[in-house]
Amino acid sequence: MRCNDAAGPLLPAAAPGTSLVDVAPAWLCAAHTRLASPGPHPVPETGLTLRGDIGGRHFEAHPTVRGDGSVAWWLVDDTGHQLAREALRRERERSAFLAKASNVLLASLNLGRCMDGTAHMAAENLADAALVIAPARGQRLPVVTCVRGGAPATTTVTVDLDEVPGLAEALRGFPPVPSRWIDPATAPGWMTPERFGPVGSIVITPLPGHGVPAGALILLRATETAAFSDEEEAFARLFAARAGAAMSAARLYAEQSTVSDMLMRELLPPDLHQISGVDFAGGYRPSADHERIGGDFYDVHPATVEGAGALVSLGDVCGKGLEAAVLTGKIRNTLHALLPLADDHQRMLSLLNTALLSSHHTRFATMVLASAVRRGSAVDLKLTSGGHPSPLIVRADGTVEEADTHGTLIGAIPNVSATTTTASLAPGESCVLYTDGITEAKGGPMGDDLFGDERLKRALAGCAGMPAEGIVEHVQMLAAQWLGNRPHDDMAVVVISAPRTHHLSAVNGHTRGRFTA
Amino acid sequence: MTTHPNHLELTTVDAQDSVRIELHGDLDHDNADLLVQEAVAQLTARPALTDLYLGCADLGAVDSMGLCALLMISRRTTEAGVRMHLDDRPARLDRLLTLTGTLDHLTAPPPAGSVTPSITGESAMAARPTGPDSTT
Known part of the structure; x- marks a missing residue:
């Protein structure tokens, strides 16, 4: 073999006359043997670059077959290239x-x-x-x-x-x-x-x-x-x-x-049931179905003293989300603390108003307070609205009356006033407290009508004699149908009913015996 | 006025000692703050103001946050000694103000003196022990 000056330092043992096997690494020898072997070459040379290490560096080897049958190996150092390629691969990984x-x-x-x-x-x-x-x-x-x-x-x-x-x-x-x-x-x-x-x-x-x-x-x-x-x-x-x-x-x-x-545990509306012979039922649907709390709230507190009425509060806090929920919590706590005054709705609302007034904002709540107490088979109601839609009373014959109570919203204005009205529910009759999420539900056949007070009253007329839970579910179902999949506000309904079951014992002599079917 | 009829647009017209803000569109949860900011900016910028007119002729829906904004502006104008006017109120707005018992508060002339957060009689009653009240 022969080599040029550059190959000298690379393959120090390569002197003319020595055998390739003695001086070159095995990968080069093997390639040389393959190439020098007689007969047609099985593998086309193109595209197949031979690579290998010599003395710690990396080389590409390009053979040239010369006229006399000898092979010239051109060794190209690509160590840098190889390192770069290796680094690139690592970085990619x-x-x-x-x-x-x-x-x-x-x-x-x-x-x-x-x-x-x-x-x-x-x-x-x-x-x-x-x-x-x-x-x-x-x-x-x-x-x-x-x-x-x-x-x-x-x-x-x-x-x-x-x-x-x-x-x-x-x-x-x-x-x-x-x-x-x-x-x-x-x-x-x-x-x-x-x-x-x-x-x-x-x-x-x-x-x-x-x-x-x-x-x-x-x-x-x-x-x-x-x-x-x-x-x-x-x-x-x-x-x-x-x-x-x-x-x-x-x-x-x-x-x-x-x-x-x-917060949710604290603010979730309670499950309602019968208290002291009065039926209560409530239903709540937050504005976004994935949120469980919102701006509407309701509570039923049993009477603190014997003979007084259970107090129902239902309201709507302006705004939505966490801020509304925090105000809701405040209102419910304050009302709870004011329970000893439950007989005097106006005073409760005034005190609540004072407690909620803030110099920072005018967030307010509208609400209805209802005291319900059983007198014989009837339920006596006291109703007060603080800027809230008036409760609706569903009579046994299907008449729907709007309770005559009006007042100021709570928490934004220093001076509030409200009027209280009374009503009596005969067995089977109900009083419906609701938030404007129901009446302002936008939908219907054309998609942009409000559900509205009138439609709600008509729906309730058909609920005469139904139990409290039934009315809540009926109203919720109608509102949901009206809405379809459209976005909506929080919707809350509470129904107070004079139960008919107890009336059975009082059938004798009472004209309302026909309801005991 | 605008391509989005529901989006609140405000047009402010200055006069000598009054400002008129015309409201176009809905005053609701999404843009009630806009009106408060504009009104407060006007009140701050013009100490000599005597009257703030809110033109409601083109006002769309007003939700609870919208009412909250009106109450806030009313509070700020009262503090600044400015009279707030809700002009050309649509029937819908009147219904809301009536229902919530705020019509008088928002449309009545401001009291001559300072506003005292008093609920007459109530504070005296609140000081009383609650025992007698909770009798049956």
Whole structure:
């Protein structure tokens, strides 16, 4: 063989006359043998570039068959190219991994699943084992541990944060301590998963959240695995940034849903039933079906003293959503506290008004108060409207009367006034309290008519003699049909009825015996 | 006036010592704040104002937040010693104001003195022990 000057340093053993096998690497020899073998070449040369390493560098080899049957091998150094290609592949893998991580982590707003996902992905892609630590509640740290190939496991450990260098800092959101500063031998028992063996190297990275640290990520490698390079540590931080954002979103969401759950428990309208011989039924449909609370409310309070009436309050707070719900809560609490005054509706409304007045806003509520007390087989009612649509009384013969009560809305104007009216329900008769969500339901055949007072009265005329629950359901059903799928306001209905069942004992001599069928 | 008849549009006309805001469209949850902001801006910018006219001829639907806005403007004008006028009220608005017992409050001339948040008689009654009230 022969070689030029450039090939000299590359293949120092290559002197003229030596055999190729002795000087060149095996991949080149094999190719040469293939090429130099007699007969037609089985493989077309085009497009198939031969590559291999020589002396730590990477080369492309291009053969030229010369006239005398010898082969000239042109060796082209493409080490740089190869390195670039390798780096590109790694980067692509990493971006793909980060994209996947974001997808997986953001798919769930459950903090536990987010921590599991973080630990699992970190263990599969970044280290031999990973621990995700949520910020401490006191001394106890919730920890999710995952070993490569295993499933994430959640534990709670009581930890002295200072025994692991860098952990306290990471949990407070400070920049991570370089891996080489952490002595794996100092790792406490809770950090080493079972059957993991000795730890070779450790990376502790903060999980940055939205303004606050969301926890820390600990990556472990076994002794037989290479230690973390600077590049890998930097990449772990990139991953941690995504995981931290997802975990902190999940935590915020969890807090928010705890708050709204709590509010809901407090604000959900109560289930109504018979109290002291008077039938009550109520129904509520919030404006958005996925919200369970809104601006309408109702309550029925049993009499605080024997012989007094049960107090029904039904109202509508202006606005919607959480702000309306908060005002609703205030109103219901205040009314509850004012129950000893339940006999004097006007005074209750005045005191409630004073309690709700705020210099910041003019949010108000309109409401109806109704006291209902059983007298014999009839139910005596006292009704007061604070700027609310008047209650409707459904008589046994199908007449629908509007209670004659008017008043000022509550919570916006210093001076309020209201008139109270009384009525008596014979057995089978009902009084219907409703919010304007019913009458202002927009829909019908043309799609833009209001359900309206008249239509409601006509519907109620057909409800004569129906039990309280039946009337509530009928009104709700009609409103729902009227609306179709259109958006609507909160809708609340409460029906107070004089029950007919008790009337059976009083049939004798009473003209209303015909209702006992 | 506008291509979206439901969207609230305000037209403000200044005079010597009064401002007239014409309301076109719905005064509802989505744009009630717009009116309050405009009215408060006018009140702040012109301390010498004596009258604020809200032209309601082209006013569409008014919901509870719309009424809330009118009450807020009424409160602010009273504080500033300005008289608020709800002109050309459609029947629908009158019905709402009547139902909610706010018609007098929003259309009556402001009291000569300062507004005192008193519910006459009630404070005296509230101070009384509640025991006697809760008898049967």
